[in-house]
Amino acid sequence: MITAYLPGDGHQPLWTLAEGNLDGYSEATTLCRRHTITQPEGVLGLLLELVVFVGDDMQQRLARDDLTAARAGVLWALRARGPVTQRELATALAVTPRNVTGLVDGLAAAGHVTREPHPTDRRATLVTLTPAGTRLVERLEDEQREFAGLLFDDMPAERLDALGRGLAEILERMRR
Numbered sequence: 001m002i003t004a005y006l007p008g009d010g011h012q013p014l015w016t017l018a019e020g021n022l023d024g025y026s027e028a029t030t031l032c033r034r035h036t037i038t039q040p041e042g043v044l045g046l047l048l049e050l051v052v053f054v055g056d057d058m059q060q061r062l063a064r065d066d067l068t069a070a071r072a073g074v075l076w077a078l079r080a081r082g083p084v085t086q087r088e089l090a091t092a093l094a095v096t097p098r099n100v101t102g103l104v105d106g107l108a109a110a111g112h113v114t115r116e117p118h119p120t121d122r123r124a125t126l127v128t129l130t131p132a133g134t135r136l137v138e139r140l141e142d143e144q145r146e147f148a149g150l151l152f153d154d155m156p157a158e159r160l161d162a163l164g165r166g167l168a169e170i171l172e173r174m175r176r
Helices: 025-032 040-063 069-081 086-093 097-109 131-152 157-175
Strands: 002-005 013-018 021-023 113-117 125-129
Touching (some): 069 097, 086 097, 125 131
Antiparallel strands (some): 113 125
16 A cells, blocks of 8 residues: 655645555645646656556456456566466565465466476476466567557657656665
8 A cells, every 4th residue: 555645744645545546546636736747746646647547557458368467477477487386486476375376276277377297396386377378478568568669659769768767766766
């Protein structure tokens, strides 16, 4: 959950983002729009709108394939790492092994992954993308490239570079 507070008042919540719901979002963007986009509050308003827009778009897109963001995360991890144990998946996704079990169960039922015997550890199984799962991830990658093109192809290179550097700097500061 993310909560933003009124400027100068650390006790009065302005909006709260929790599990895809943004309570008070329209009020937050209205308040942020009182500032120009060269002021921090104005930029924050734009970021909030973008987060909600991209989040909604992603959720709708994934729903077309009966996926959630968590299940898609498993598919992306398998695409990047290849076959791995459920424990390795849990570590990679920063979730509990029990959580991964449920995610893998759903993906296996949909035909996107299989559980295969581990070649050297008979107690473990490897989670592997099926051909259908691989095709799905490839399609998602293509759509992601297309979406990035829609967002950024017309942006001058120096502006895109500045945006990328600015966002990286913000994320680095927030991760500390």
